[in-house]
Amino acid sequence: MLELIDTYWLYFLVGQYPDGPLGGLVLTILLSGAALVLAMPLGLLLGVARVSPYRALRWPTSVLVQLVRAVPLLLVLFWVYFFLPAVTGVKSGQASTMLIVLVLFDSVYLAEIVAAGIRALPKGQLESARSLGLSYAQALRLVVLPQTLKNGLPSIVSQLVSTIKATSLGYIIGLSEVSFIATQINTLVFTQAVQVYLILALTYFILCFGLSRLAFLLERRLQRRPAQVS
Amino acid sequence: MQFFDPAILQSGQYHDWLVQGLVLSLQLTAVSFAFALPFGALLAVMRTSTFAPLRAVGATIVEAIRNVPLLAHLLFWYFAFPELLPEGAREVLYANNPEAVCAVIALGLYSGVHMAEDIRSGIRAVPPTQLEAARSLGLGRAASVRLVLLPQALRASVPPLLSQTVNLWKDTSVATVIGAAEMMYQAARVETATFRSVEAFTFATLAYLTVSLLIAGAAHLYQRRYPVRPA
Amino acid sequence: MIVLDKVNKWYGDYHALSDISEQVAKNEVLVVCGPSGSGKSTLIRTLNRLEEIDGGRIAIDGRDIHAKGVDVNALRAGIGFVFQSFNLFPHLTALENCMLAPVQLKRATKAEAREQALALLERVGLAHKADAYPNALSGGQQQRVAIARALAMRPPIMLFDEPTSALDPEMVGEVLGVMRSLAGEGMTMVCVTHEMGFAREVADRIWFMAEGKILEQATPEAFFTNPQHPRAQQFLSDRRRD
Numbered sequence: 016m017l018e019l020i021d022t023y024w025l026y027f028l029v030g031q032y033p034d035g036p037l038g039g040l041v042l043t044i045l046l047s048g049a050a051l052v053l054a055m056p057l058g059l060l061l062g063v064a065r066v067s068p069y070r071a072l073r074w075p076t077s078v079l080v081q082l083v084r085a086v087p088l089l090l091v092l093f094w095v096y097f098f099l100p101a102v103t104g105v106k107s108g109q110a111s112t113m114l115i116v117l118v119l120f121d122s123v124y125l126a127e128i129v130a131a132g133i134r135a136l137p138k139g140q141l142e143s144a145r146s147l148g149l150s151y152a153q154a155l156r157l158v159v160l161p162q163t164l165k166n167g168l169p170s171i172v173s174q175l176v177s178t179i180k181a182t183s184l185g186y187i188i189g190l191s192e193v194s195f196i197a198t199q200i201n202t203l204v205f206t207q208a209v210q211v212y213l214i215l216a217l218t219y220f221i222l223c224f225g226l227s228r229l230a231f232l233l234e235r236r237l238q239r240r241p242a243q244v245s
Numbered sequence: 246m247q248f249f250d251p252a253i254l255q256s257g258q259y260h261d262w263l264v265q266g267l268v269l270s271l272q273l274t275a276v277s278f279a280f281a282l283p284f285g286a287l288l289a290v291m292r293t294s295t296f297a298p299l300r301a302v303g304a305t306i307v308e309a310i311r312n313v314p315l316l317a318h319l320l321f322w323y324f325a326f327p328e329l330l331p332e333g334a335r336e337v338l339y340a341n342n343p344e345a346v347c348a349v350i351a352l353g354l355y356s357g358v359h360m361a362e363d364i365r366s367g368i369r370a371v372p373p374t375q376l377e378a379a380r381s382l383g384l385g386r387a388a389s390v391r392l393v394l395l396p397q398a399l400r401a402s403v404p405p406l407l408s409q410t411v412n413l414w415k416d417t418s419v420a421t422v423i424g425a426a427e428m429m430y431q432a433a434r435v436e437t438a439t440f441r442s443v444e445a446f447t448f449a450t451l452a453y454l455t456v457s458l459l460i461a462g463a464a465h466l467y468q469r470r471y472p473v474r475p476a
Numbered sequence: 477m478i479v480l481d482k483v484n485k486w487y488g489d490y491h492a493l494s495d496i497s498e499q500v501a502k503n504e505v506l507v508v509c510g511p512s513g514s515g516k517s518t519l520i521r522t523l524n525r526l527e528e529i530d531g532g533r534i535a536i537d538g539r540d541i542h543a544k545g546v547d548v549n550a551l552r553a554g555i556g557f558v559f560q561s562f563n564l565f566p567h568l569t570a571l572e573n574c575m576l577a578p579v580q581l582k583r584a585t586k587a588e589a590r591e592q593a594l595a596l597l598e599r600v601g602l603a604h605k606a607d608a609y610p611n612a613l614s615g616g617q618q619q620r621v622a623i624a625r626a627l628a629m630r631p632p633i634m635l636f637d638e639p640t641s642a643l644d645p646e647m648v649g650e651v652l653g654v655m656r657s658l659a660g661e662g663m664t665m666v667c668v669t670h671e672m673g674f675a676r677e678v679a680d681r682i683w684f685m686a687e688g689k690i691l692e693q694a695t696p697e698a699f700f701t702n703p704q705h706p707r708a709q710q711f712l713s714d715r716r717r718d
Contacts, residue, residue: 081461082454085453085454085461086415086450086453087418087429087453088415089418089419089421090449090450090453093429093442094446094450097436097442097446098443101442137561139563142559142563143563143564143565146524146557147553147577147625147629148549148550148551148552148553148577148581149549149580149581150549153580157576162565162566180313180315181314183314183315183317184316184419186316187316187422194314194316194317194320197320198324201324208325209325209328212321212324213321213325215317215320216313216318216321219312222312223312223313224308224312227312
C-alpha cells in the first residue's frame, strides 16, 4: 500500500497537471469551494425571496426549490452536459458543467438555510429595526442577514461537505476529480483494488469528517455565546 | 429531425429500455430501503444506548459511511469488495447481477446511516422528562421506552425518514456508474443510440419528479394527520 | 400632537380596539394601564403602524398617518419606540446600535452620529459600556441602551411598550429613572406600564383600558384616589393586594 501511495500520490492529488488540466483531490476541493462561494449571492437572494411577504416572490421561488430538490443531481448534470451545448452553442467542458450544476444546487440548499435562519430570528429584531425608520431592505441588510449568516455558519459548512461529496458525480461525465483518478489508478495497477479504494474512502473521510467537526464546534461556540439576547 | 418526438417514449425498443430502467430504479429503491431501515434503527438504538462502547461503535460506523460519497461506496463494493471474497463466493456474485447487488449494498448502507440519524433525532426530540414521568409511574425501562418514548420518537421521525426515502430514490441514479441498468443508464443508452437526448431525459425527469413529489406529498399528509404535539 | 379618532381594530372576530377617540398633547406624559389583553400594547403599536387599524383615523402633528403617499419609514423615524424585550441588535456594540439609524437614514455623518450616541449613552449612564455587546449587558442596561438608541433619531414623541416588564425587580428603578428624566425635559411620551408608582409621580394623565376600550381617563390623583369606572376600581384594588 505504501508503495502505491508513493508512486501515485501526485497523480491522485492534481491529476495530469501540469501536463493536462487540473484534476484529483485539488480539483475536487477547488470546485467545491468555488461552487459554494459563487452560490452564496444567489442563495441569499432566493432565501430572502422564500420568506418575502410578496406572494409573487415567494411562490415561484418555492416551486423552484421543490423542483430542484425532487430530481437527482446527476440528471441535471446530464441535462446541462448534453443539452446546454445544443441550446447555447457553447460546448462547456466537464469542469465548467459541474460547476454550473453545483452552483445551482448549492444556491437552492443555501436558500433553505437562509430562509430557515430568517424565520428563526426573533420577530422583535425586524420590528425594532423598522421602528427606527429603516426600510425593509435596510433592516434585512443591516440587522437580519448579518445575524442569519452568523447563526447559519455551521449549516453552511455542512453544505460544503455535501458539495464535496457531490463533485464525485463528475466521474460519470468524465471529469478528472479524485474518484475518477482513483479508478484510473486502479486500472493501471489492477491488482490492488481494495487498497486503492480504501485510500479514496479515507481521503474523503478525513476531508469531510474534518469539516463536519468544524461545523459541530462552530455550533457549540454559537450556543455558548448566543447571538440572540432578547 | 423534430425537436421533441414523444413517439419513442410511447412504444418501441427505446420505450422498453426506459421502462426497464424505471422498474430497476424502483426495485433498487425498495430493496435498499428494506435493508436501510432496520440497519438505521439498529444504529440509532446503539447511538442512544447507555453503554458507552456501543455508542462509540455506532458513531464510528455512521461517520465512516456518511463522510464518503455514495459514488465512492459504489466503486468500492463493485471493484474492491469482490477481491476480498473467497473464490466460490465471488463466482456466485458475478453470476447473479453483481451490479444490482453491489448497488443495493452501497445504497442500503449509505441510506441506512442517514436514517439512523433521523431516527436518533426523533428519539432526542422526546423530552427526557417524558421518560422520567413514565418511570415515576412505576414503569420499567423497557416498558417506558416501548409505550412512551418510541411512539413519540417514531412520529417525530417519519417526516425526515420520508425525506430520506426521496433521497434514496434519487441516489439510485448514481448506480449507473457501476453499470446498473437503472433509469439514468438507460436514458444515456437511448441518447447514444438515437441522439435524442431531450426525449430520454424528459422521461427520466418526469419519472423522478413524479415519485419524489408523491413521497413528499405523503410526508405532508402524514404531518397534517399526525402532527407532532409538543409536551 | 397625537389624535385618535374612532380607531377600531379586529383580529378576525376579536374586537381588539373599540372606538378609541382620544388625544395626546405636546409635552404630555400619558400612561396607559389595564389588565392583560386589554389592548394597551396593540394601541401603542398602531401609533407607529407596527399594527394596522381597520377603522378610524390617527393623526400625528396634524397629519393622517395612513394617508396615501405617507412614507412609513419617515413616520417611524420621527417616533421613538422602546420594546418590552429591548430588541437590541446583538451583532453590534451599544454604540453601534445607537449609531445605526442616524447614519443609514442620512441624518448625520458617522462622526456626528458617534458623538451624539456617546452623549446619549452618557445621559442614560452607560458611556462606559459603549463598546460592549448586548450579551455582556444586564437587562436594565440593555433597556437603557434601547432608550438611547430610540433617542438618537431625536424624535419628538417616545412610545414605551411595557419597558420594565421583562426586567428583574432590582433593575426596574434605573430604567424608570431615565424615563422620569426624559419626562422632566418635556418629551411627549406614551407609556404602557404596570408601574403604578411611576404613573402616579410622572404621568400627566392616565388612560385605563379594558377589552379594547378606554374606560376611564383622568389625572393620576383623580384616578388613584377616586376611580370612577367599576373595572378601574377592581383593577386598582387587585393591584393594592400585591
